[in-house]
Amino acid sequence: MTETQQKSPESPVSEHSTTELIRDLGDQLGDLVGSEFRLAQHELERKGKQAGKGAAMFGVAGGLALFGIAGLLTSAVLALAVVLPAWLAALTVGGGMLLLAGLIALVGSVWLKGSTPLAPRETLDGVRWDVRALREATRK
Numbered sequence: 001m002t003e004t005q006q007k008s009p010e011s012p013v014s015e016h017s018t019t020e021l022i023r024d025l026g027d028q029l030g031d032l033v034g035s036e037f038r039l040a041q042h043e044l045e046r047k048g049k050q051a052g053k054g055a056a057m058f059g060v061a062g063g064l065a066l067f068g069i070a071g072l073l074t075s076a077v078l079a080l081a082v083v084l085p086a087w088l089a090a091l092t093v094g095g096g097m098l099l100l101a102g103l104i105a106l107v108g109s110v111w112l113k114g115s116t117p118l119a120p121r122e123t124l125d126g127v128r129w130d131v132r133a134l135r136e137a138t139r140k
Contacts, residue, residue: 036126036127039120039123040120040123040124043121043122043123044120047115047116047120048115048118050112050114051111051112051115051116053108053111054108054109054111054112054114054115055108055112056108057104057105057107057111058108058112060104060108061102061104061105061108062101064097064098064100064101064104065097065098065101067097068094068095068096068097068100068101069094069098070094071090071093071094071095071097072091072094072095072098073094074090074094075088075090075093075094078090079091
């Protein structure tokens with residue numbers, strides 16, 4: 001059994017045994033790794049939600065494009081059936097739906113770009129910083 005020695009009040013550093021220091025290091029490293037994993041999980045959850053929103057916007061854009069195509073087909077049918085201004089109205093509605101679908105797809109694309117890459121960049125930067133700090137501390 002190793003005992004710690006008390007230094008005189010002038011000395012600001014207290015001595016710990018090597019086993020205590022190694023145990024403390026193990027505890028602190030375990031806490032650090034656990035914290036980094038929790039941070040990575042939180043970051044991936046946030047990016048996953050953003051990617052889901054972007055994918056949903058693409059789904060909405062696809063649905064609107066389908067309605068736009070239906071409107072364009074309707075306008076073609078009306079144009080062939082009767083040469084009246086009714087086909088022009090159907091063509092305008094179909095074109096407007098396609099423009100709206102393009103706008104929503106553009107917004108979805110921006111949201112998806114904000115969520116990629118899915119790697120937890122902030123957490124990885126933190127881990128790199130921790131490793132550098134540990135290396136510098138062990139060199140002293």
